[in-house]
Amino acid sequence: MLLPLQITFRGMAPSEAIAEDIRQRAAKLDEFYDRVTSCRVVVEVPHRHHHQGKLFHVRVEVIVPGRELVVSRAPDEHHAHEDVHVAIRDAIDAVARQLADYVRERRGQTKHHEPRPQRS
Secondary structure (H helix, E strand, O other): OOOOEEEEEEEEOOHHHHHHHHHHHHHHHHHHOOOOEEEEEEEEOOOOOOOOOOOEEEEEEEEEEEEEEEEOOOOOHHHHHOHHHHHHHHHHHHHHHHHHHHHHHHHOOOOOOOOOOOOO
């Protein structure tokens, strides 16, 4: 990546193990496209009043020329996100899919459908 990765923790203490997991996964985004100009990852524990385990919210923002790709994994949608590493994996995998779509679009590899003939 051209710019450093920015990692933010909210509602929890910073963890070097979590930060290292994010760095390793985010570095793989370069395999899809080497012109990523910035990547920001926010890991948050939004509510502290759960009766079950903590659910993690992960937001990933990737900026590439001409576009900003954003993925937000809300904890209410995925109960597997009681494990922060699963939440991180899911969010970065989702932004990787968006990045792959962006690259295909830039290279002109997307399918273009013929317009349907209009009935008179």
